[in-house]
Amino acid sequence: xxxxxxxxxxxxxxxxxxxxxxxxxxxxxxxxxxxxxxxxxxxxxxxxxxxxxxxxxxxxxxxxxxxxxxxxxxxxxxxxxxxxxxxxxxxxxxxxxxxxxxxxxxxxxxxxxxxxxxxxxxxxxxxxxxxxxxxxxxxxxxxxxxxxxxxxxxxxxxxxxxxxxxxxxxxxxxxxxxxxxxxxxxxxxxxxxxxxxxxxxxxxxxxxxxxxxxxxxxxxxxxxxxxxxxxxxxxxxxxxxxxxxxxxxxxxxxxxxxxxxxxxxxxxxxxxxxxxxxxx
Numbered sequence: 001x002x003x004x005x006x007x008x009x010x011x012x013x014x015x016x017x018x019x020x021x022x023x024x025x026x027x028x029x030x031x032x033x034x035x036x037x038x039x040x041x042x043x044x045x046x047x048x049x050x051x052x053x054x055x056x057x058x059x060x061x062x063x064x065x066x067x068x069x070x071x072x073x074x075x076x077x078x079x080x081x082x083x084x085x086x087x088x089x090x091x092x093x094x095x096x097x098x099x100x101x102x103x104x105x106x107x108x109x110x111x112x113x114x115x116x117x118x119x120x121x122x123x124x125x126x127x128x129x130x131x132x133x134x135x136x137x138x139x140x141x142x143x144x145x146x147x148x149x150x151x152x153x154x155x156x157x158x159x160x161x162x163x164x165x166x167x168x169x170x171x172x173x174x175x176x177x178x179x180x181x182x183x184x185x186x187x188x189x190x191x192x193x194x195x196x197x198x199x200x201x202x203x204x205x206x207x208x209x210x211x212x213x214x215x216x217x218x219x220x221x222x223x224x225x226x227x228x229x230x231x232x233x234x235x236x237x238x239x240x241x242x243x244x245x246x247x248x249x250x251x252x253x254x255x256x257x258x259x260x261x262x263x264x265x266x267x268x269x270x271x272x273x274x275x276x277x278x279x280x
Contacts, residue, residue, distance in 0.1 A: 013099065015148050015194045020102030023079055025254040028245050029235035033081035033110060036144050037174075037227040037271060039220070049231045056224065057082040058089055060143065063216065063273055065168050066090040070138040073097070073130070073162060075155070076145020080107025080122055084114050095137075097125035128155055132162045140169045147173055150196050152203065157210045165280040169212055172273050175200045180268040188264065200272050212276030221270040228262045 019035065026032045030049045038052025039059050047055070060082075066072060068091030074083050077096025080103075087094050098104050107122040125131070128149070140159040149155045159169055176186075176197035189195040200217060207214050235242065235255055243251040 016098070016100035016103070018193070019078065020100040022254070023100075023103055023106060025235075025242070025246065026231075029238050029242050029254070030231050032231075033079050033106070035078055036082065037224040038230065039223045040226060040230070041223070043226075049227065049234050052227065052230070054081070054085055056220075057085045057143075059220075060141075060170070060172050060273065061086045061089040063218070063275055064090065064139050064141065064170055065275075066092040066139055068092065071095065071136070073132070073137040073140045073159070075125075075130070075140065075142050075159060076148070077103075077107060077122060078143075078145075079103050080110050080120065082143055083107070083120055084110060084116060087116055087119050088114075092138075093119045094121075095132075096120070096122040097130065098122065099125065128158060130158055130162055134161055135164045136162050138164055138167050140167070142169075142171045142173065144173055146171055146203075147195050147197055148193075152196075152198060153206045153210065156206050156212075160210045160212060160278055163278045165278055167278050168215075168275055169207070169278070170273065170275045171203060173203075174265070174269045174271055175203065177268055177270050185264070185268065193261075197269070200270065200274065203274055207274065207276040211279055213279055214274065214276050216273065216275040218273040219270065220272060224271045225269075228258065228265065232258050232262050 022035060026035055032050035032053055034053040036053050036056055038049050039056035040047060040052055070092045072092050072094045074094055074096040077083055077098045080096055083094040083096050096107060101124060104122050104124055111117055111120045140163055146152055146155060163169060176199050178199050181197060186197065189197060204214055235258060239255065
């Protein structure tokens with residue numbers, strides 16, 4: 001990829017490397033192609049993490065207002081597993097952008113296995129400049145990706161540029177609970193995960209300032225807040241396999257990283273879906 005004019009986007013190369021590594025870890029530890037949170041219907045729900053993650057994707061698909069033939073841009077598409085499910089659920093086409101070359105390769109392999117190469121394509125991107133003409137897409141999705149972008153308003157503005165008039169932009173994300181996170185907490189997330197949390201209200205303001213009419217805010221915290229802990233439990237139960245495939249040092253480091261994530265986010269994050277429609 002060419003150098004971005006904004007030095008901050010060098011962070012995205014680190015994010016790409018981080019998620020490339022965790023994609024392998026998740027595949028081994030929890031048998032999941034998707035790194036998103038999972039959707040659970042209650043504390044007694046014993047659904048495996050991989051199935052709960054796919055359930056969340058299918059739930060998100062109901063908010064996207066997509067019809068067969070519509071074209072979705074997924075910014076931060078990861079391994080492409082959510083895009084495969086969304087395409088299957090709605091009949092749409094998907095273009096996915098991501099900063100991790102490993103995840104792009106996985107997305108292409110999963111798409112070929114699903115027989116959807118005629119409708120899904122994946123490209124590397126720096127996270128801010130999208131190589132598309134104005135008004136190309138019917139919908140744009142940030143699915144647990146915009147938290148990694150320091151200048152969220154610039155990213156939303158660029159996404160809106162790519163939207164057709166009347167098209168929708170949807171953000172599905174972990175948001176900071178107002179006044180819950182400390183400066184030290186935010187600094188830790190930025191340094192370790194290149195994660196720059198914002199609040200739901202701040203994101204809604206960005207929608208309005210970039211020409212989006214806010215149509216929906218859905219709180220899914222109750223259904224998703226236990227997801228990382230459940231993933232940690234499943235991964236810990238498969239520690240021997242993790243170590244066998246990744247090695248003792250890397251495997252233990254990945255497990256410790258997931259444990260730290262669970263502990264760090266506890267009580268400070270809410271999970272929500274925001275949808276806005278481009279005016280005009």
